[in-house]
Amino acid sequence: MTIQRQSRLRELRRAAPFVLPFLLLFVVVYLVPTGYSVVQSFFAVKRSGLGLGGAEAVFAGLGNYVRVFQDGDFIASLGRVSFIGIIQVPVMLGIALILALLIDSSVSTGRKFFRVAYFVPYGLPGVIAALVWSFLYAPTLSPITGFFASIGVDVSFVTDGALPFSIANILTWAWTGYNTILIFAALQAIPEETMEAAALDGCSGWKAALLIKVPLIRPALLLTLVFSIIGTFQLYNEPATMKSVAPNLPSTYTPIMAALRSLSANDFNYAAAQSVVLGALICVLSVLVFRASARSVD
């Protein structure tokens, strides 16, 4: 017992210099801000008199949270990202899966070229990609709108109805290649013997791809699904950049934008409550996805 204890202590002494620098910064950058926001979300600023007598923080209980769930703008922003996610994530992952299977299949020629070509948009910083698309979408400047106008078709990417799809297209464009590479990596890890055995049993080509490969790479597909859902809920760059071509885009278009607006209105406690709700929602969603898929395996 004591010998075991001694060795545990020794391991702790050995590990400390390696773990502590990271852990200390981790606490500063992750745990403290999260904790601080949770605490702040329970307070509200009360101004005495006519707002001239200074402000003091008072405990507000769940007041900010009640406000979050009664906030029409915030609820609407959640609705928008859900709508974009429900359309965009399946389309993107479907394309990524098909492209990965095609690159992986023996049918494809020039697989190296296609791998790089699909991955190129990921190399563009997200906001730069949004910037490029803001030019491609701009009603009066767009080369695409110009092309359609020349053949007599009136196309606009920035009407209220088109905006979710325009934003979904930027996301699909930017992230499909990344997901393709992730799925392709998982496909490459399937042992060759498995596919040979399947072929001997008369299962090859697309049948083998759908019946054997896809179930085998379920963990990778799940990972891409969770990352994509998380990504949709933290949408910010694309709609924020789109504002320069779509002035009608509300400044509370996505939940992050809504929280930022509270921040710029000096409504700190409310911004904290909004980001806590958003963080909690994202955690719940990813746990739900993992559990749903674990059940489907059984």
Place this chain on the structure above:
Amino acid sequence: MTAALQSPARTEPVAEPPSRRRPRAHPLTTVNPASRLFVLAVMTLFALYFLLPVWWLVVSATKGSGEIFSGNGFWFGESFALAENIQTLFQAQGGIYSRWLLNSLLYAVGGGIVSTLLASMCGYALAKFPFPGREAVFGTVLAAVLLPAPVLAIPLYLVFSFTGTINTFWAVFIPSIVSPFGVYLSRIYAASSIPDALLEAGRLDGAGEMRIFAMGVRLMAPAMVTIFLFQFVAIWTNFLLPSLMLADTSLQPVTVGLVGWRELQGYPISYTTVVTGAFVSVVPVVAMFLSLQSFWSKGLATGAVK
């Protein structure tokens, strides 16, 4: 999209008979030319979709002023003005663009190096020292991978403004040097690539733990390059955090600066200058990807399979 998914499946039975020519040798490699052509067409179509906007960016950066939105958007203009555009870019607003580039490099290279070092030290210890509380530390760090940076940006802003470090270099640099994903990746990698015998041999020779780690680092190098690359790209592409933290334009990275220019709606900074700025800002990331290509593809594979 569904058509693309189903058509090859339908043509597959047609592909079966010819495969009998070489019986059971490579049933996967014999495909009829029609479906091969179809697959190639689908793949090319998607390649065009992914490459055309980038091509537009490259072409537009070479066009003379006023030409950018006239004529064919996807082909070169009448004059090839890339050099002039770059010159204008670096002279605009007293040459602030080079300042932004330098800031981005400082945040991304500096943050990348420090975060890689801290993460690989922590991952190494988590893999090699069975200390009490190890799994708790790893679990907490892993949970943080799922907490997205944009959601964290507002809490970070609240803390940094409380401590009065807002609008400083450190407000962007400190959050950049913590990489939970790096810890995750280096723990997996260290566990499989550094033999316990190396640690034992080092201790028998009386080497300190740091010296043994320095030897192990060579074995971990591929993972470390991957972490550095990911961190570099993440910091270089970060937009929300620096735009929130930095009001002072001379501290901003290139992403924030460019979006600021875009919002000026073409005056006094012309659209051509914004597009050229976007083009130039992509070059370092592309260079990084190309030079470290074999590392990131391996790293992605490790991250995806485990």
